[in-house]
Amino acid sequence: MAGTRKPTKQLVADNRYPKRRGAGGAPKVSASKKTSRSPKQKPKGNMITRFIKWLLRLIWKLIWAVLWRTGLTIALLVCLAIGYVWFSLPPVGELLDGRARGSVTLLDYQDEIFAWRGDQFGGVINAKTVSPHLKNAVVATEDKRFYRHFGLSPRGIASAVRINLSEGRGPLSGHGGSTITQQSAKLLCLGVPYDQNRWASERAYEADCRQGSLWRKVKEAIYALAMEAKYSKDDILTIYLNRAFLGAGARGFEAAAQRYFGRSAADVSPAEAAMLAGLLVAPTRYAPTNNLTRSQNRAGVIIGLMEEQSYLSAQEAAAARQKPAVLSPAAEANAGGYFADWVMESGPLFFTRNTTEDVKIKTTLDPTIQRAAEEALEYVFKDLVKTGSEAQAAIVVMSADGAVRAMVGGRKLKVSGAFNRATQALRQTGSAFKPFVYATALELGYSPLDMLEDSPLTLTIPGSGDWSPKNYSEEFLGQVTLSEALTKSLNIPAVRLSEAVGRENVRIVAADFGLGTDLAEGPAIALGVSEATLIDMVGAYAGIL
Structure with missing residues (x-):
């Protein structure tokens, strides 16, 4: 009993160290466990297709590399541009009125608006x-x-x-x-x-x-x-x-x-x-x-x-x-278009066409008279002028103090910026000029009852030869008074009177009435061969009143 020993269990500490190699100490390897390698897969396709695929992948990588870098660069540039503009933008209040010039609002004599000009x-x-x-x-x-x-x-x-x-x-x-x-x-x-x-x-x-x-x-x-x-x-x-x-x-x-x-x-x-x-x-x-x-x-x-x-x-x-x-x-x-254009053309530039401010101009226009003038012109061309006629007309209504109350500058009434025959068209004044010849005579002391000779007359004009005026009726009345000669608009007595008082004096008096532009030099001045606009003639007659 004493000679027998119980087998001892292997201590845990012994497991910490590997067994020594030696006789019978070599580790055993299981014969069934053999190292195995998976067979290498062959590339699909032939060499040409593999090359094409490789080339396409390379191109895509290059394109992608360029695209995202380019996109990022563009995005940064856009952000910088937006930021620059952002800093340059002023407050909203400074952006609301961008006009370089002002506007003109035209009022009639009753302070009612009848026209606008410029950028309103x-x-x-x-x-x-x-x-x-x-x-x-x-x-x-x-x-x-x-x-x-x-x-x-x-x-x-x-x-x-x-x-x-x-x-x-x-x-x-x-x-x-x-x-x-x-x-x-x-x-x-x-x-x-x-x-x-x-x-x-x-x-x-x-x-x-x-x-x-x-x-x-x-x-x-x-x-x-x-x-x-x-x-x-x-x-x-x-x-x-x-x-x-x-x-x-x-x-x-x-x-x-x-x-x-x-x-x-x-x-x-x-x-x-x-x-x-x-x-x-x-x-x-x-x-x-x-x-x-x-x-x-x-x-x-x-x-x-x-x-x-x-x-x-x-x-x-x-x-x-x-x-x-x-x-x-x-x-x-939409009335008074010609009138409004005339105001804009005749007024001071700084106050009308070149104004940098918004201005209001009170005028003498009477809308009632303006409508009557337009209706009268429409009636004339509708009932008294043949269809297809190219005839034109103009109207200016002026009070005795020279205030223009109405104006129509042509057949078309609803206009802006059109040719205004009342203020721009030059026409010979004709017999309408004769009152200023007689006014000159009265200014120099003549009486309306003084006599004039209505008989054949021939004047020699240097450089032009003889000139013989005639009456419209081609008749001669003999002795007539100044008053009768003007009433019947006789040509020969008007020429005789003009020559008697002096053409230069006639020009001076006409200029005083507003007709001083390019008056004729010869004796025909008495018969109205000089040109004037309608508004100048109306203004001259208002001066007579």
Whole structure:
């Protein structure tokens, strides 16, 4: 028992050390565990296809490397450009009135407006205070996603390009797909102010601002993005509402509302708002003062857009269609165009054509007399002149104090800037000049009862030979008084009297009455061979009164 020992378990510590290699100590390797390698897969395709695939992968890697670097560079440059424009943009208030010149509002003798000249501004309006109908009409017409986009509308641009191509135009010709923000940038001419040394006229400046080249479109997009970053949506809409041209010299919706409807843009009805918004596509063509029916039809389209976009209910839209907008009495009359042009031409330049401020000029025009003069001229050409006749006429009505009360300068009455036969056409005065010959005689002491000889007369004119005036009746009355000779408009007594008092004295007296321009030198001056305008002759006769 004592010689027997129990087998001891191997201590855990013995497991920490590997068994020594030696006799019988080499580790055994299981014969079943053999190292196995997976067979190498053969490349698919032949050498040519493998080369093409490798080349394509290389090209794609190169293109991708170039594209993302180029894209990143362009993005950085665009961000820098937007940042530069952002810092250069002034406060909104400085962008609302961009006119280089002022406007002239003409009032009649009762202080009622009858004409406008120059670029009418009307005053600043705000997108938050303007009539909501007008605000909605503009957005519905020009940019229905205005409050949702970031200044550019890729969908709108793509649609415009598609329409242009379908209509046979270039992708950038015709429809522009511009947002209100882009249009505002264009109205601001991308921040470039008008310089009379660079552009021949404001018209040339505006044409340059509207050019549609690709580079211009890029700059316009950058400017629009900067505006979106700088201003609120209502600020941008405010700029647009104040800068847009709406025909008839109206700059901005306030001026247009006053020009066409005689009220503020804050008070326009849905029908009036639709008519104003309809002008944006073609201001001159759709101006209600040019063609009211065409303008009303265009407004009907805008009302449809407002209804479609839920700015108007079906009942409101129907009411607006049934009662379309009409012109104010002053705009509808459109009277005194020739008179207004004459005031602008004859007034001081700094106060009329070259004014840099908005001015009002009170005139002597009487609208009642003006309407009567226009109706009289219409009657003459409608009932007394043959159809197709090219005859013309002019009317000037003047009071004894020299105040012009009415003026019509030609057959066409609704005009602006037309040739004015009342103030510009020179015509021989004829027998209308004779009273100034007799006035000269009275000035020198003659009596209306003094006698003149009405008999054949021949005068020798140096360099021209003999000249023998005749009466219209080709008869001779013998001895006549000054009063009788003037009453019967006899030619020979007028010439005799002119020669007696002296032609130079006749010219002096005529000049005192306002007829001193290029009077004839010879004896025929007494018969009115000199030329004068109608307004000068009327003014001279007013001086007699």
